[in-house]
Amino acid sequence: MADQSRLSVYLVALGAFALGMASYVTAGLIPLIQSSFTVSAATAAQLVTAFTLAYGLGSPIVVALLPGHRQRIGLLVALVIFILANIASALATSFVSLAVWRAIAGIGAGVYLAMGIAASAAITPEVNRGKAIAIIMGGMASGTVLGVPISLLLAERFGWESAMWLISILGLIAYIGLHAKLPALPSIPSLPLSRKLAILKAPHAMGVLAVSLFGAIASLGMYTFIAPFMAATESGSVQSIAGYLWVWGIGGVVGSFLIGPLVDKFNGLVITLAIMLLLSMALISLPFSASAHPLLTLLPIALWGAVGWALQVPQNNELVRTRLAHGDGNLAVALNESALYLGSAIGAASGGIMLALNLPVASLAFGAGFVAVVGAATQLIIVARHKR
DSSP: OOHHHHHHHHHHHHHHHHHHHHHHHHHHHHHHHHHHHTOOHHHHHHHHHHHHHIIIIIHHHHHHHSOGGGHHHHHHHHHHHHHHHHHHHHHOOSHHHHHHHHHHHHHHHHHHHHHHHHHHHHHSOGGGHHHHHHHHHHHHHHIIIIIHHHHHHHHHHHOTHHHHHHHHHHHHHHHHHHHHHOOOOOOOOOOOHHHHGGGGGOHHHHHHHHHHHHHHHHHHHHHHTHHHHHHSGGGTOOSOOHHHHHHHHHHHHHHHHHHHHHHHHSOHHHHHHHHHHHHHHHHHHHHHHHHHOGGGGHHHHHHHHHHHHHTHHHHHHHHHHHHGGGTOHHHHHHHHHHHHHHHHHHHHHHHHHHHHTTOOTHHHHHHHHHHHHHHHHHHHHHHHHHHO
């Protein structure tokens, strides 16, 4: 990568770091927000819903409506909206206004990540495209693993608003850098909305999105229930899961960064198949390792985190590779991000139903592993069709 292109990719990754913090820190701030606005935990938790729904549903609509010749300004405006929404969140004087600003931040975040990945792919030679996407996804993973704990420590000392200010400052630094250094992006033909939505009829693209959905249901869905799983008697009655979460997150950061060069050198479709198979193995092995000794679960948890986060690098690269020529590469990436959030919601709801039915906690891991197997089977079909 040329120096200017490489710097731009790292600046996009810095914004993704702030986005990763914003996506996951709210859950940890719920007790402080409860106290600040005198609302219940259930009500405060709707801030997470507002952000994720706006991210998953709103961002593809905005990306679809964005003119093809306004890609650079679209990226920068999305980042500005994200920054301003986080500043407004810190200054919010009512819970309702805070919820509105979290939703607006979610839209800005979703549009920014989709446009950032597409922009980085556009200014990076194809032989290095996987590495560029991996740097961005690694930035987001790092924001989750490193940024969220730092934000929570800051919030405990200076109030929940300080976490929003930190996210805003990091976003502002990324904006200043991108405004100065992001080169002009290749012009994409302006297509009517009906042409862009034709992606929904493209079998290959929809197959890729389906695999992302299955991967999210399995990985992010199971992540929602890692605490009750490890706390169960058959899993060793673990009281503190902080170390297990760190292992999962560090695995995600490592996997996100290491997968890039592999995607550039080998067939991305085959890499995705291998990732889904490894994800299946990691999830299904959790009950067996936990029953032997809780510490033995650290290995499958690290593998699960690594491949779960790494999955989106070959997926986004494949969507950009196949849809950029059709003029809907940005929308394809936005839809892929929506698949992740939808999958996370489906996984969380399904796991909740399983617990409500008093099924053994091992069924959570087995169920997630089964969904990953279905995703691997879907990917195998994609690989076979591609060979034909």
